[in-house]
Amino acid sequence: MRDPRIERLADLIAGYSLDLQEGQVYRIDGEDVSIPLAVALYAAAIRRGAHPYTRITPSGLEEIALEEASDEQLAYIPEPEQIATEQLDAWTSLWGTINTRSLTRVDSERRRLQLSTHYRMVNRRWDRISSGDLAWCGTLYPTQAHAQDAEMSLSEYEDFVHGACHTREGDDPIAHWRAMSETLGARARELEGVRELQITGPGTDLRLVVEGRRWLPSDGKHNMPDGEVFTSPVESGTSGEIFFAFPSVFQGQEVENVRLRFEDGAVVHAEATVGQKYLRSLLDTDSGARVLGEVAFGLNYEIDRFTRDILFDEKIGGTMHVALGGGFDEAGTENKSDLHWDLICDLREEGEVYGELVWKAGSFLSEPEPAVERV
């Protein structure tokens, strides 16, 4: 049965996120569970005069590759994949999966090799996204597996996803995201006047230097749903303590109640009640892994709960998140770590953020100054 919300989501991605144009070559990637959204995106692209095609793979292939492939096969990048990365005009990744933990028990060395092959392509893709040659948007087709992680039924989870994307019945998604883009853009410009942020909350008193860094709005172009403003803080400027109330799931492994202490920008003490060893191994990824590459405000207030999926969790309205590891070139980062691990700090109850005091209990204290109309 067709879900009109899925068609609305597809129209939003094709029309707003990617702004697909006549004649553009557009690829839709995903696992078989995401077929309904892939079909809707294909139709939306056809209606816009683009040239869509799919790369829909059976779920479970990564596991088979980990069992059967040689190291050389795991490191292999097919030529059509390189061609796509170099030449596509637009691209959508559908992240829905049939089992979010299917790779939890695989050989981690081999998995690292498999992922590094994947990231070689993703990094090149980002070069083209950053230079404006490629429009890319990642999104999620709601499945039972993701609903289960979020501790909801599938129909509840679908309502949640479409709420977060503003693709419910009666919504005007494109108008919503255009307005959101304005607001986030204005907030980002305002934050560019701040030299230092101090974040306080339960177990948290952290100072970050953001002077000279660029704040960027995440306004639904690269992720759907979206809703954050972020930057890469000055590498040596972080000091103090931060506590992450939400569990963090990274590559299928969970770490809970993480506490970090920073001195001169780097983590000097780290503990977790669950996954302590894993936390330490991630911090040892490389020299940049102990340094923050991102600080961000989650501003999508339709996302009101933790779901164990970073696409949603990092945008929870009223939270902040920081990422250990590599930062963003466009923000002015100097951290080139291979790690990028988002950790979410809930500030909704008693969190405060000072430049001057700008944020209290989950919200900025004032509306951003309206954007100056640019002609």
Place this chain on the structure above:
Amino acid sequence: MHRRLAEVLVGYSTEVRQGDTVRIESYNTSALPVMRETYGAALRAGGHPTTNLVLEENDETLYKEGRDHQLDWISPDQRWTFEHGDVWIIFDAVTNTKRLSNVDPERISRRLAARRPLQSLYLERSARGEFRWLICGSACEASAQDAGMSLRQYELVLARAAFLDQDDPVAAWMQFGERLERVGDFLDGVRELRIVGEDTDLKLGVEDRTWIRSKGLRNFPDGEVFTGPHETSVEGTIRFSFPAMMRGRQADDVRLRFEGGEVVEATAKRGQDFLREMVGMDDGARRVGEFAFGLNESISEYTGNLLLDEKIGGTVHLALGLSVPGTGGTNESGLHWDMVCDLREGGEVYADGELVYRDGAFFDGAN
């Protein structure tokens, strides 16, 4: 059974070797288990497999809503596979075999015409041994329904046709291949064939054309020997016993009359407009690009799936349109439409005037 099939496809049909690129595709999700097994088997053989589902729903959208430039477009993945790939395996599992019944036939012929250069290219690469493609039968509810049986029954029909019910399927295919060689050796010496059956009396010139022994390498299951007859030689009439299927459309009880190699009369009890549109697609669509004997006796009943029906032991089929490179045929067309004529009850074949085949079987040696 999926793993067994996958091993045959990778080890025997396409002979995947170290470093080969292997594209594995299907039209719907019922082939997912066998796609996974084939992916694993290709890795074990040292290949570099990639997978994709070519979604049927998208085809419908393209035909109904796509503009001409979109219909004519070929995706970079597909182009690369046909131009540079080593192996391409597609499972013909579908969701609804009649899904394109209400699509304007002109749209279908336009798309076929646009793909013609690429199709010619991959058939030529295949004839030169540079590209190993394989269309593999795959059980699905839609095909079972067309065959008038359950999915479980259809799976058995398919397994039997593919010799997967035998102890050593690869050995069975090798042995069957030797039989196809004998039929081919006999046909290599024939100048003219005459096919006689109900409402059928057709002559074809085949002198010096190459008969290809089709042993499970490009189709699976398989079992036919085919060539491209001389383009101007076909004379007479033929009536096809089974509905002619093409891209989810069909024409029933097709009768063709040929003069000088060209169709001069084409009628169908149902699907007449579609038949006319296809035959009128281009000049080559009126000529015969392929003539073949179906020789797989493990396939006995009509299922409505051409992949199986054209191999039924005791049938012949011809295709209007494109010749298959390597046969010596020179016909060019965007069309290649196979139609099957059952000779098992009273059918006869004469080779250079001599009766060599009756009731679906060659008289001597060959069978």
